Amino acid sequence: MAGSGTALYAAGMIVRPRPSGLGLVFALRGSILPMIATRLAVIVLLSCVVVWLHHIWPVHVGVASVAPFTLLGLGLSIFLGFRNNSCYNRWWEGRQQWGALISTSRSFLRDINALLPEDDPLRRRAAHRIGMFAHALRTQLRGSQTQPAPDWLPAGGWARPVRNRPGLLLSELASEFAERMRAGEISDISYRLFSDHMTTMTSIQGACERLRATPMPFAYSLMLHRTVWLFCLLLPFGMVDILGLGTPLLTLVLAYSFLGLDALGEELEQPFSATPNGLPLDAMVRIIDIAVAETLCDPTPEPLHPQNFVLL
Amino acid sequence: MAGSGTALYAAGMIVRPRPSGLGLVFALRGSILPMIATRLAVIVLLSCVVVWLHHIWPVHVGVASVAPFTLLGLGLSIFLGFRNNSCYNRWWEGRQQWGALISTSRSFLRDINALLPEDDPLRRRAAHRIGMFAHALRTQLRGSQTQPAPDWLPAGGWARPVRNRPGLLLSELASEFAERMRAGEISDISYRLFSDHMTTMTSIQGACERLRATPMPFAYSLMLHRTVWLFCLLLPFGMVDILGLGTPLLTLVLAYSFLGLDALGEELEQPFSATPNGLPLDAMVRIIDIAVAETLCDPTPEPLHPQNFVLL
Amino acid sequence: MAGSGTALYAAGMIVRPRPSGLGLVFALRGSILPMIATRLAVIVLLSCVVVWLHHIWPVHVGVASVAPFTLLGLGLSIFLGFRNNSCYNRWWEGRQQWGALISTSRSFLRDINALLPEDDPLRRRAAHRIGMFAHALRTQLRGSQTQPAPDWLPAGGWARPVRNRPGLLLSELASEFAERMRAGEISDISYRLFSDHMTTMTSIQGACERLRATPMPFAYSLMLHRTVWLFCLLLPFGMVDILGLGTPLLTLVLAYSFLGLDALGEELEQPFSATPNGLPLDAMVRIIDIAVAETLCDPTPEPLHPQNFVLL
């Protein structure tokens, strides 16, 4: 049914049902596993060496020597939990801002459609500029376009070379609105309405720039990353006395969850990156393209669909 | 008493008092138990096998070998706690957005009722469109209607085929308001008031689409799901030495709480799904139908009541 | 001093200083103890039986068999901590919404007082309707009135029988304002100002209905409630080997904190219930009555004072 279409194409980059049974064990696509495979191999190798050393040179380290590791490991879990929560919040705020951009663009388009006279060329130009804002913001956050652009996008790059291109788009639009206001074609209340939409768009741009340019404090990430490494490297020594041959297995499981969360946090920290867990900016830009087209009664482009489970 | 009616019919899907005593033990409806029964059976079976193996082939694994499981289990609890909190927040945000839709619809209806002249057919049309927005959003989020629709809903599907049907409803409404404004029947301040209500509705639509289309990062869910499984599968091996015959019982309790939270998180992650813990969209759409009817002094439909403890 | 009066009468239902010394041990009023006394008795009885059984039939369960209980108990603490935090947030949001209702009512009254001409009967009628809104919302959330109502409240029930009575009050008010606007007595800007106050009030109503009608997901509460019970029932078995005769005491303390938090969460989940820890809706409605009276220069009613430490 067509009505349920809009929501479907704004999905996160990995779009697949959660696998079950054996599929679960071997699912790699969208997993964090490939990213930390090398590190895990190092840890497992180390713990095998430790088991072997312990076998040929059995020093009894003490009956409960796993206790300090429990202390370190749980402290680490707590700090890692808070950090991961903050990274997830950054990712989710990125999605919220882009969702707000979609909503604002739609409201802005609706008001332009209703308030500007049918025969005013500004109407079409303004709608296109709203679409261009999303394209420009996407380019600013992620780099050059990979999807076919709508034909109203200027092919050979855009006009005046400025640092803040999305800002320029709105600035020129505001000047045109003010001109119409001075000509008495729209009231100052209508200008204010348009200006409020543009203020919202500028705030969204500022928030996206903030998320992109200010990662979590470097010292914080570095300290947790270091402690996770140290913990995983020391783990086999602490467990070999108790677990014997089971050491590599449990070390692997623990290292998987700790290194995995650390790596995942690092990825979610940058919600606009083009990694498999980044946000699908291209698909969201396309939703705005569709809104522009439906406002102008132009032929609407197709929404983007995930390819090989990945939506860009 | 009629006055206390409004609040009663916006309940969550499972509407039942918390059972007590034996009822608590055997309550299945609305419990997460049926969903994880198979998994629990696997775990219990496994732990029985482990106990039997340990009985016929008693390897002493070490005096405190449960310690690594404590470490893994508590780390997992912390990560699962944060994830479940985030899933619950998604569910609750879904409810907040629909609550905001009810409030905005009521405020919008009130202003239309007050500001449009009594004999203007737009008045009735606009009220119906506000009701249709809720129906269209519900359809977009959950699929085809299951409840009898009010008679003012277009029976054979709705007009122009567009991707964003709720958006089209508002867009046409805005054009009619602008027409009235140009005709001098409402002031530009009133247009702005209506436009603000519509901007709120568009934001709510955007937020609902965001919640529906962007689940938590796939790698995050997958990693936690995997670790929970690994933890539950390894648990009997760690506890058999200490607990002996009590192993299956405690394994069951632990697996119940870990697998249950994992499954529940997965369900709350999608607040608009038609599962027993999803949000009662139908009941909330009906509240808006009632608001439309009371504004137009039409006969009001009955609020929905839970059937077999479930409200859709 | 009179100036410090306003803040004092909006207190929570239990209004008493925290007892100290022996008073602390025996304080029952406002404690969660009476509510969970039966459950605690069951647990203590069970643990006495377990100690006695262990004495006459001493099976050595294992040197560290408390470890699985630590794992279960701490996992539970974490999940319970998150759930209780969410329940507290619901309670606090309920208080925030009623605080916002007080503030909005005051601001609305101020603007009505300033903008409507002194001899307009709408002035007094509008002020009364704002007060009636609070009374109607209170009735919708908690049921029939227990406090003496101000004399301007319609004694024999209110006019038209509608489902959404607070909504009707605002709707009729809006129509009267629009009439004045069409008569040129107030400007469209002033109508917008009044409309914004009413939109805020409608949002508050919607949020209160949301809190009342949508508890936390039933499966979530049920699962935690079950796990807490299971944990408390199993606890004596796990500790008897280590603690011996001290088992009932420590079981009691642990069960007190776990069952107590569970019961308290359940109570805070419904902030508008008439339980000892519910919100003092009557006292807050009275604050709005006072604001109405002070605006109209009528004799002001007395604020409500706690009776037997409880404020309704």
Added chain:
Amino acid sequence: MAGSGTALYAAGMIVRPRPSGLGLVFALRGSILPMIATRLAVIVLLSCVVVWLHHIWPVHVGVASVAPFTLLGLGLSIFLGFRNNSCYNRWWEGRQQWGALISTSRSFLRDINALLPEDDPLRRRAAHRIGMFAHALRTQLRGSQTQPAPDWLPAGGWARPVRNRPGLLLSELASEFAERMRAGEISDISYRLFSDHMTTMTSIQGACERLRATPMPFAYSLMLHRTVWLFCLLLPFGMVDILGLGTPLLTLVLAYSFLGLDALGEELEQPFSATPNGLPLDAMVRIIDIAVAETLCDPTPEPLHPQNFVLL
């Protein structure tokens, strides 16, 4: 440099650098230590008695009897952590509301200065009323004035005796603005601007009253307070077997952190109290006095400076 002055005088009540080295050990001012000294003494005394009893009557309680205390203690840490976080959020919200009051007062003063004609006596009167609002709110929250008041404050108490004095100030101001509007001296848009500032101020007042009058649910505080006490009292019994003579020391450290956090939470729960960790309301009222003076080009009073590390 004068430009950096504003930020410096809005500090928390305790204004001192964190001591280091030995200073750290003995710093008492601003510490929570004096408040819990008696309780700590009781605990230490008890644990000395326990050690002595254990010495003369050595019952071996079990090899790992500290485990139940770990379970209880960590559960308690989690619940205490959440509660302290909520108390801190209350304290911080109090500061945010007063920060918002400073900002709103400044913006309101700026608009009054710009929009009211230079020779209108309302200009000076309105500025003074904005300052009086802060003084009245401070009095409502904390009681009688301790700082020298500006000379424009009415010396012998303020006019009409009402319960809600800050509200009366705004109400009278609104009536005067409406009068000017009817006289055509300011537009309805300007009235709306002033009204919005006053709505913000009323919201701030409501939020402060909420924080002052509604502490955390009594049952919640009571239960945690009781459990902390029980935990600290039982602690020596659990640790004496393992730690021997070291028991009092470790008990002290643990009791210090648990009782300290409990006491601190209780103090932060009431952000407007005149305790050493309360908010510096006097200093913030003075900032608003300065803003009033700078708007009217009157001589500006001195900002408050901390005395003996404490800012009121």
Added chain:
Amino acid sequence: MAGSGTALYAAGMIVRPRPSGLGLVFALRGSILPMIATRLAVIVLLSCVVVWLHHIWPVHVGVASVAPFTLLGLGLSIFLGFRNNSCYNRWWEGRQQWGALISTSRSFLRDINALLPEDDPLRRRAAHRIGMFAHALRTQLRGSQTQPAPDWLPAGGWARPVRNRPGLLLSELASEFAERMRAGEISDISYRLFSDHMTTMTSIQGACERLRATPMPFAYSLMLHRTVWLFCLLLPFGMVDILGLGTPLLTLVLAYSFLGLDALGEELEQPFSATPNGLPLDAMVRIIDIAVAETLCDPTPEPLHPQNFVLL
């Protein structure tokens, strides 16, 4: 590509990729290590002494004496986790406020550019004042300028000596706008639009002053700082019996993570300080300078680039 430039120059002070491999171990720049090096040395030295004492005078402290340390350490982790989260939130709110200042400045500049007639000298003056606001706020928060200022900044200090210089800038601007309004050059709606931008800027200023002047409650920081120290000092005594020669290593790792988080929290608590993890105020002021220049079509200054990984 020029379009992606805006986001890049608003980075945090430490701008470097996370090192890997050996680089990770030895990275010092931006690490918290140099700040806590002395403290760590003290702890390691102490634990060496403890090991040596234990070697020459082996008192068996008990088989599981690490348990009380686990209890203390995990409780501490939880409290430290909450505190660090709050400190991070302060830091992030600082960044959000400055991001909002950038967005508001851009929106304000856009509206001034569109609404003021081309030949009005106020246009250029207003744009400069918006830029001066950011410079003045930066000076207020951090002290004297270190970067070359744009040539439109008054070289010999700024006009009237007032405490609240950013406020004076806006106040004078508002008076000029009101003058234009009275002269009929801009409408009251436009004044309101400008006033709203200025209200936002004043709120941002208030929030920044709040973050700078009100650290976390002194008693809270002090108590955690003390407990962390005590914990680290007692740690070797608790672990020497179990870990023997491994004691200094594990003590170092644990002390590194606990003291490191404590020191980092202290640093993030003051987001505007000129430490390596502070916010890059200079770079953000420069972004606003660029926005001013692009609005006035003046030559745009270069964005700031990190020097030696540090951006001021």
